[in-house]
Structures are given as structure tokens and as C-alpha cells.
Amino acid sequence: MVRIIAHAALLGSALALGACGFADSRAPVPEFMRMKEAEQPPPESPPDVKRVVREQIEVVFLSTSYPREVHVATPHREVRGPGWTACVRAQLTSATGSPLGPQTYIVTISGGKVVDRRRAEADDICGSESYEPI
Numbered sequence: 001m002v003r004i005i006a007h008a009a010l011l012g013s014a015l016a017l018g019a020c021g022f023a024d025s026r027a028p029v030p031e032f033m034r035m036k037e038a039e040q041p042p043p044e045s046p047p048d049v050k051r052v053v054r055e056q057i058e059v060v061f062l063s064t065s066y067p068r069e070v071h072v073a074t075p076h077r078e079v080r081g082p083g084w085t086a087c088v089r090a091q092l093t094s095a096t097g098s099p100l101g102p103q104t105y106i107v108t109i110s111g112g113k114v115v116d117r118r119r120a121e122a123d124d125i126c127g128s129e130s131y132e133p134i
Helices: 002-020 049-055
Strands: 068-073 084-093 099-110 113-119 131-133
Touching: 049 068, 049 084, 049 099, 049 113
Parallel strands: none
Antiparallel strands: 068 084, 068 131, 084 099, 099 113
16 A cells, blocks of 8 residues: 555656646746747848849849849838848839839848748838839
8 A cells, every 4th residue: 555655656746847847938936947938039130132132133033024123122120030021123024025014022031032022912011112223
């Protein structure tokens, strides 16, 4: 009987101590038992959008669209990540050779590279941005 009680007590204390290993940084346990908070990377400084777009123009526009009069807007911090977004506008040509007129894209820049691009929509801020030629 004593042996069963001793095993139960040992098992109970092992479970209690094992649970301490999963305490988050705000748990009411001693400091040494808490998990360390993940360190946030320092915020990235604003990119030189003119240089990035000039060097990576083939990522932003198809080469067959013959981008002309390329203009960029001031970058804004990405809402859902560590990078930056900027509006890019250019005169483009369609695949059939007819002019498409000015087209606006939003590019996402992270680590000095264009990591994503998409066509700007009516509810984006690109319509109210001021643009500078690259």
C-alpha cells in the first residue's frame, strides 16, 4: 500500500514539475522556469525604392510590357510584416502591342529585394500618393 502511495506521489510531482517547463513568459512561476520571449528583429530602415525598382524592374513588370516613364511613391511600413510597400506606376504595352496607358502596382520590399507585387486596386492608397521618376 505504501508503495502505491509513493508511486502516485512521485508521478504527481513529476507531472507538476514537467508542466513548469511549458510556462510562458508571463506565468506566475519563478523567473528561471519561464520561457524566454522571442526577440523581435529591429525594424528595417526605409528602402531606396528608386534604386530597388530600377535594379529589379523585371520583377515588377514583364519585360514584354516595355515599361516606360516609371515613377515610384514613398515607401510605407508593411502592415502584416517587417518589410515595406510602395506604389509603382509606369506606361505599359499589352502583349498585342497596343498601349495600356499608366498602370499602378504595389510592391513589397524586404531586405532590399522586391518579394511581391500586385496590381493596385481602387481602395489602395496609390491614387493619393505623390510620385517621383526613377
